[in-house]
Amino acid sequence: MPRWTKEVLIGFVPVLLIFLAFIGVNIIPVLLVVALVGVLTLMKMRGGIAVGASADRKRKKKGPGKLTFDEIGGQDHPKEELMEALTFLIRHEEIQKFGIRPLKGILLTGPPGTGKTLLAKAASQYTDSVFVAASGSEFVEMYVGVGAGRIRDLFHDARNQATKENKKSAVIFIDEIDVIGGKREGGQQREYDQTLNQLLTEMDGIYNSDCPRILLIAATNRKEMLDSALLRPGRFDRHIQVDLPDKKGRKHILEIHAKNKPLAEAVNMDKIAEESFGFSGAQLESVMNEAAIYMMREDKQEIEQRHISMAIDKVMMGEKTDRESTTEEKRRVAIHELGHAIMAEVVRPGSVSQVALSPRGQALGYVRHNPQQEQYLYTKSFLEEQIMIALGGAASEEIYYGGRSTGSSNDFEQALNIVQTMMKSGLTSLGIINIEMVTTEELMRENNVVLEALMSRTRDVLEQHHNVFDQSLEILLGEETLSGDQFRCLFRESSLLPA
Template identity: 70%
Template sequence: MSKYIKEIVIGIGVAALLFLVYIGVNVLPFLTIAAFVGVFFYFSRPKGSGAMTAGVDRRTKAKVPTYLTFDDIGGQDRAKNELKEALDFLIKQEEIKKFGIRPLKGILLEGPPGTGKTLMAKAAAQHTNSVFLSASGSEFVEMYVGVGASRIRDLFKDARTRAQKENKDSAIIFIDEIDVIGGKRDGGGQHREYDQTLNQLLTEMDGIHTQETPRILLMAATNRKEMLDSALLRPGRFDRHISVDLPDKKGRLHILNLHAKNKPLAMNVDLEKVAEESFNFSGAQLESLMNEAAVYAMREESPYIETRHMSAAVDKVMMGERSDRESSKAERERVALHELGHAIMAEVTTPGSVAQVSLRPRGQALGYVRHNPSDDQYLYTKQELENRMMVALGGAVAEEMFYGNRSTGSRNDFDQVLHMVKMMMDSGLTNLGIIDRDMVTKDELMKENQRIVEQQTSRTREILERHRDVFQQSLSILTKEEELSGTEFRSLFKQINQRTTA
């Protein structure tokens, strides 16, 4: 209908101009004014849309989600309970008045990528029966001064309008990647476009009146909370900061079960074991894992998703797709000895921890050992860190034992070792004791670092020398099979050791 009204107005305007020309009136001033007005509205509108309000309306309408509930989100029980408690301020309005509580104005969800922050914002709208509008921080960044601030104003205005139109008491505005517009201001006196947008957001949040209906709640997500401006983080703006962390084993199992509902799993698939193998996976990675396992099953034209498909999917999500690199026999043997060094040290220090030994290239790795931690672990003793260091050093030491030198394949292993040494120093687990790095010279740090690495390298060499027969007798099997499961490797390890000690 609006299209026809626009055409009618334009037609009347043209007819009026023609009539003025016909009666001898000078229409040049009218045309000049019309041109200036047209240019002004053209540059004021958001990119790729008509008027500002219409642009925001179309954008937010396109992003209204299919609502989901908190039960559809796995692995975040603590964060969900904390968010539900905060959302009660929108629901239990009579109790709020009774105790004189000020309703929340903002909730900040912070945590690693893929942990479900956006999903929790959508579930919050369903939980509170609110209008839901979403936007990304990048949508407010423009080269024209004032456009971002204008879009912030229109977003809040649109939220109120929609809530009134849909007869709802509240609206939730969700801004993803808020660090794009909410970053710390430099304080150098420069008036940047980002600062104008942030200032407008702060003003709008201050204007969210506690007794106003419909109520507006701002939710935002970020992976980098430390980059946000302090004015945005203070109480009265973002009143609640909820951490959405990587799921633990129980949470990973819940997420896997959610994504397995529409997939034909074989009877031998143990999702609890997959949850153990996927330590430090985010919810998005777990969804990708289930999807990739289904892809592998479809490629093989298998009616069910088997355990081998799940194992291959874990490897793909963790390290990437298999590579088509063709390596020489000598290189394959070096890689095999390198990976056997890792596997033997893992089996000696933590029996039963090896999940797979593979020579099949994935991503940038020519081979790999996948470990299978039985329980999630967040604290480590000095002994445990030293054991992990020896596992990481096992590959380089094995190359030295059989070739007399190392290769570039140990680069990532050494990065892990240095990270663990740093962790030991910062935790007061070295001969330096409890230290402040700024109060210790670089020479002292380097000497302690060298002492620890040399000590663990020596211990690793001692252990691997005692298992030299395992290298020699399992090398041909691994290069032929290209892949050994943890069970196969342990069986081979025990058989060779029994023959050696007999």
């Protein structure tokens, strides 16, 4: 049927009805028939939505590919926990002897890009199961009951597919489960509540039939938003935290993504793993991809260390821009960045890797720091030093220009976040508190006390090292980049000069 048939009918039917009425034909029966056809068509469309979703899942059930746990780097502990849980699915008869109840659901939580979806795909391969994937948004619909119907279809299709392929089990993966699994509120019943209720019902009835067995794996980065009925034992029995990888994990991930890329022999993966502190698996994959792009731009045949360092800067701060700055603006940016660098070198000697004036992303300049050691506990003095490094740019502008600029906004945001961490940890004069029970006025007063005291200390330190500004400023303006070694050499020479 041609595409334009519907448009022709929509235009023709009203004209026909008007014509029949004009010549004296009773059109009321005709209108009733048209209304009935319209209602039936609407109901068919509503049913078609759920059928269409089911068809989409059937396309997804062809499998996630031969992804194994060995191909996922940086998540050794989550992999061990997940593999132990999956063993219950494989050795079903054996665990029955010991009276162990099979796990019904596994919840993967953690920041975005850490590999939660990859772990679910590897789970289906590990258990030789049918893999059915869906996103929480697929179950959200304005029509009442459609979301619940889609949940029923999801479990029904998983069982049917497992039976058809002679598999003993099926793994259902729901990404972003917080969309449908959010906390239920009292009052009016919502479509989301019906969808969640249906999911709870399906999970309770997972083991009504022994075969095929169903394991539900869900992922979210907002666990605190999930309903307590969903999190209780007997539904999601295991909650596995998938955190950002440590140095060893980052190296493993980088090596996985470097397998299909031409790396130069001199490339040091340990150094790259150090420089990419705090990166997720997705960001590390992007680093290797961007490094290959830089290599191709320069018509090189191998990826060199500098290509990967450039890629880390791009992933962290964005691509270099062609933004032209005035001479005075450039001078102000140089003073600002030198303030950060001097404070970093004073409180943590050897920490500065590069000082640059080249615009990148939203920044007109930046200081790149050498990778810090893996650290999960922070003392009060460490956090105060971090704040002083962040305030170094604004303090240096105050010393040389008598005021600050908008370039310090990100620095202040970072400093405020650290102060908030200190208050939550009982490291301020407020003592040990529940931050939700403290008034906004008290929190703002404590913020000001901490930041003003540290800003004063920062200005004092920078004024003591004014010779470093004098020695470094013109060189930085001329070359636009100072390496860490160059900066430290100037820092040592300036420190020997009389004040």
